[in-house]
Amino acid sequence: MRASSRLPAHLETNALTTALRTLRRDGVEILDLTVSNPISAGLLFPAETLRKALGSEGVSDYAPDPQGYLAARDAVARWHGRGVAHDDIALTASTSEAYAWLFKLLCDPGDEVLVPSPSYPLFEWLARLEGVSARPVPSYFHERWHLDLSALETSIQGSTRAVVIVNPNNPTGHFLSRTEWHGLTELCARKGLALIVSNVDRCHFSTLQYLLQLHLHSKAQLEIKITQRLVKQHQARFYH
Ligand SMILES: Cc1ncc(COP(=O)(O)O)c(C=O)c1O
16 A cells, blocks of 8 residues: 655654653653643643533533634634634644644645744644645844845745744744834735744743743743743733
């Protein structure tokens, strides 16, 4: 049987997984910052509140909605608070699923999206599973990371459908400046490209800080607190 060419040609275990298996087998204690299950990460959940919600009337009614449960979308719209209506929101089981929907919505097989890089490494594979290619366009570092808007513009070709940005970025931590944001939105509007923006690490940053506080010594905690304050100040300037 031949598998689809959207999958990797070889599926052998990579060096990182092999090393991790060896450490686990040898019983070495590992601080795994990739753990994203909130229970495994030790985040506290209000068990009583959840039990009450699950026992409430209507919880067993079956009323599926392809955009996601209306009450949940309403709650997200209220939380967002910037004029976003529940009809503008689609709930997915993960960002991976959301990217898959967006690539299907925006691209035909063989089309491409541009990814200012370094960026989230999974984009290559998430796009490839949809028959789309994620083409990296290097950002550059001069005292801080910068989007290379002219490189983005010259990279656009007939099959380009979107630019994918992570803000704040994983793995660089780069926040777009106002000037970069305006330049990017102007470029996408002028060239008729969609702009996909992931804010996922606004949440991940808090989780990461929590995990690090559990494990690191007080000096590191102080540095993390200072970093978080700077992040909040930057977010307040950028988003409001
Ligand atoms: C940019 C970005 N997108 C998505 C994810 C996680 O995706 P998912 O919600 O599919 O677990 C991460 C995790 O590090 C990420 O950095």
